[in-house]
Amino acid sequence: xxxxxxxxxxxxxxxxxxxxxxxxxxxxxxxxxxxxxxxxxxxxxxxxxxxxxxxxxxxxxxxxxxxxxxxxxxxxxxxxxxxxxxxxxxxxxxxxxxxxxxxxxxxxxxxxxxxxxxxxxxxxxxxxxxxxxxxxxxxxxxxxxxxxxxxxxxxxxxxxxxxxxxxxxxxxxxxxxxxxxxxxxxxxxxxxxxxxxxxxxxxxxxxxxxxxxxxxxxxxxxxxxxxxxxxxxxxxxxxxxxxxxxxxxxxxxxxxxxxxxxxxxxxxxxxxxxxxxxxxxxxxxxxxxxxxxxxxxxxxxxxxxxxxxxxxxxxxxx
Amino acid sequence: xxxxxxxxxxxxxxxxxxxxxxxxxxxxxxxxxxxxxxxxxxxxxxxxxxxxxxxxxxxxxxxxxxxxxxxxxxxxxxxxxxxxxxxxxxxxxxxxxxxxxxxxxxxxxxxxxxxxxxxxxxxxxxxxxxxxxxxxxxxxxxxxxxxxxxxxxxxxxxxxxxxxxxxxxxxxxxxxxxxxxxxxxxxxxxxxxxxxxxxxxxxxxxxxxxxxxxxxxxxxxxxxxxxxxxxxxxxxxxxxxxxxxxxxxxxxxxxxxxxxxxxxxxxxxxxxxxxxxxxxxxxxxxxxxxxxxxxxxxxxxxxxxxxxxxxxxxxxxx
Numbered sequence: 043x044x045x046x047x048x049x050x051x052x053x054x055x056x057x058x059x060x061x062x063x064x065x066x067x068x069x070x071x072x073x074x075x076x077x078x079x080x081x082x083x084x085x086x087x088x089x090x091x092x093x094x095x096x097x098x099x100x101x102x103x104x105x106x107x108x109x110x111x112x113x114x115x116x117x118x119x120x121x122x123x124x125x126x127x128x129x130x131x132x133x134x135x136x137x138x139x140x141x142x143x144x145x146x147x148x149x150x151x152x153x154x155x156x157x158x159x160x161x162x163x164x165x166x167x168x169x170x171x172x173x174x175x176x177x178x179x180x181x182x183x184x185x186x187x188x189x190x191x192x193x194x195x196x197x198x199x200x201x202x203x204x205x206x207x208x209x210x211x212x213x214x215x216x217x218x219x220x221x222x223x224x225x226x227x228x229x230x231x232x233x234x235x236x237x238x239x240x241x242x243x244x245x246x247x248x249x250x251x252x253x254x255x256x257x258x259x260x261x262x263x264x265x266x267x268x269x270x271x272x273x274x275x276x277x278x279x280x281x282x283x284x285x286x287x288x289x290x291x292x293x294x295x296x297x298x299x300x301x302x303x304x305x306x307x308x309x310x311x312x313x314x315x316x317x318x319x320x321x322x323x324x325x326x327x328x329x330x331x332x333x334x335x336x337x338x339x340x341x342x343x344x345x346x347x348x349x350x351x352x353x354x355x356x357x358x359x360x
Numbered sequence: 361x362x363x364x365x366x367x368x369x370x371x372x373x374x375x376x377x378x379x380x381x382x383x384x385x386x387x388x389x390x391x392x393x394x395x396x397x398x399x400x401x402x403x404x405x406x407x408x409x410x411x412x413x414x415x416x417x418x419x420x421x422x423x424x425x426x427x428x429x430x431x432x433x434x435x436x437x438x439x440x441x442x443x444x445x446x447x448x449x450x451x452x453x454x455x456x457x458x459x460x461x462x463x464x465x466x467x468x469x470x471x472x473x474x475x476x477x478x479x480x481x482x483x484x485x486x487x488x489x490x491x492x493x494x495x496x497x498x499x500x501x502x503x504x505x506x507x508x509x510x511x512x513x514x515x516x517x518x519x520x521x522x523x524x525x526x527x528x529x530x531x532x533x534x535x536x537x538x539x540x541x542x543x544x545x546x547x548x549x550x551x552x553x554x555x556x557x558x559x560x561x562x563x564x565x566x567x568x569x570x571x572x573x574x575x576x577x578x579x580x581x582x583x584x585x586x587x588x589x590x591x592x593x594x595x596x597x598x599x600x601x602x603x604x605x606x607x608x609x610x611x612x613x614x615x616x617x618x619x620x621x622x623x624x625x626x627x628x629x630x631x632x633x634x635x636x637x638x639x640x641x642x643x644x645x646x647x648x649x650x651x652x653x654x655x656x657x658x659x660x661x662x663x664x665x666x667x668x669x670x671x672x673x674x675x676x677x678x
Contacts, residue, residue, distance in 0.1 A: 127518075127522070128522045128523065131461075131464075131465065131468075131519075131522075132461075132465075135457075135458070135461050135515075139453075139457065139511060140453070140458075143449075143450075143453050146449075147449065147450075150449075166498075167517075176498065177497040177498055178497070178498055179495040179496070179497065179498070180484075180494065180495055180496055180497070180498055180499060181498060182517045182592065182594070183513075183514040183517040183518045183521070184517070184518065184521045185518055185521070185522070186515075186518045186522060188514070188518070189511070189514035189515050189517065189518040190514075192510065192511070192514045193457060193507075193510070193511035193514055193515075195501075196501040196506070196507035196508075196510045196511055197453075197504075197507050197511075199485075199500045199501040199502070199507065200445075200501045200502065200503055200504045200506070200507040200633070201449075203501070203502040203503070203632060203633060204445070204446045204449075204503070204504060204632050204633060205446065274500060276500070314521060314522050315518070315521060315522060
């Protein structure tokens with residue numbers, strides 16, 4: 043396979059690129075390095091089957107030129123800064139919705155007919171059904187990020203219906219593991235590294251969240267793409283458990299051996315658009331034969347272990 | 361009220377503007393005249409409470425300047441050419457999704473906090489539940505038009521959650537009545553006017569469709585906006601009946617007194633993205649006290665009567 047990975051220098055994208063190379067595929071990683079990391083692509087750069095392109099998905103002509111000859115697009119590039127979406131609403135529109143349109147148009151232009159897309163469990167807004175299945179009641183969006191991802195999903199399905207592409211939409215819970223660079227485990231660790239005696243928590247700490255280990259996520263994506271037929275597919279990705287924010291703080295502080303004093307900003311939601319409860323029904327992807335290997339607790343520990351070993355990354359993102 | 365009507369020279373927009381003027385409001389109609397008609401705004405232009413601006417929603421700076429001082433936006437402007445969406449996919453993205461983003465950003469910029477939005481029953485794709493309620497299972501999009509409208513809905517709801525605007529999303533069935541300028545009743549009449557002996561039908565004629573009379577539609581929009589409180593509201597708009605394409609042909613040919621030979625292109629769908637069955641559950645809007653006054657048959661007859669009296673319009677759109 044000749045794979046084209048957008049966001050190929052990011053957390054999930056670079057990990058996926060490494061896996062595809064290990065599996066013997068050719069990989070083009072496409073990244074504008076707005077949040078991608080040079081260090082994440084170092085190993086891959088030594089592989090003759092790997093090519094890194096520093097490009098922006100908003101540059102449609104270049105994208106189209108570079109996409110030619112690829113079989114499958116893993117479209118992982120996105121503005122993933124959910125919490126601060128309201129500070130710059132244009133960012134989600136451009137980097138998520140419009141960029142996804144450019145990817146689809148480039149595919150149509152050069153005849154690439156398969157795409158896997160990282161959507162989000164946030165598209166369910168604040169659902170009434172838990173665990174939330176792919177077919178839950180038509181949801182209402184609560185964040186610009188989720189709105190832009192839903193717009194991306196809608197484009198993929200309309201292109202599948204109208205132009206005959208095959209599309210795999212994956213609604214991710216939060217992903218953890220090596221190369222993890224943003225999200226609340228990151229924020230907590232960064233705070234504790236500065237001052238192990240204090241930890242400020244957004245919300246009341248009782249928000250219930252789901253996580254998936256990055257290698258389990260990649261297993262699921264590759265498994266679905268290789269075992270399901272052409273057409274449109276929508277899969278939730280997650281484990282069959284969830285933890286409260288307080289519980290994940292317990293995991294982090296236990297692993298680090300610190301006992302900070304906790305202060306809470308209060309409220310059911312950590313920020314506008316934060317979901318008090320994310321727990322996805324993953325029976326559909328499990329029915330294809332996939333299952334996660336790590337628990338949430340194991341994922342959190344691996345993530346913290348990796349952050350401890352990579353202090354540079356925390357400094358750079360201050 | 362100082363109302364700002366996008367698509368104010370179009371079918372529904374110009375009719376709404378006339379109604380708002382009759383009700384004593386101030387109205388600014390905004391239209392790029394891509395499909396809007398000069399003749400539709402003639403009467404309003406004589407009213408001192410009316411202002412017409414020839415402007416494009418893609419010109420964000422101008423929009424923001426012109427929106428200042430308005431209380432409520434009726435955002436009806438759209439590329440409504442569903443059938444030919446696949447010929448120019450950028451059009452739905454720009455004129456529906458991006459234009460809606462510009463409207464919302466302009467509102468945020470000038471402090472206009474209320475918006476009513478014409479979405480579509482097509483966002484339900486090909487649902488499994490009939491009549492289809494607002495809370496039906498999370499649908500899959502089958503047309504670029506519906507995908508772009510869903511993206512618009514998602515933006516409205518995220519702006520409601522994030523910036524506190526109030527938003528009314530109306531999922532329309534096909535609207536009929538005076539000033540109707542596109543859709544299958546229009547296409548059938550145009551064919552029959554040229555040659556009353558032959559009629560070519562897209563699909564097998566058994567598609568089941570729903571329609572609503574334009575004045576009933578406007579009643580519903582104004583009723584919902586004035587009787588429901590702040591926040592986000594989603595309403596289906598339609599009647600509690602549907603007709604097959606064959607039945608509406610019967611209504612049209614009966615009214616015109618012609619007996620054409622019918623030929624069918626075949627298939628359940630008239631085109632890619634055509635929905636074989638549209639029938640919305642309207643209990644939610646009815647619970648607010650609204651009810652349609654005209655049946656589908658009456659709406660079709662009024663539409664044909666109007667088209668017969670306005671041959672210029674058919675010529676211009678040939």
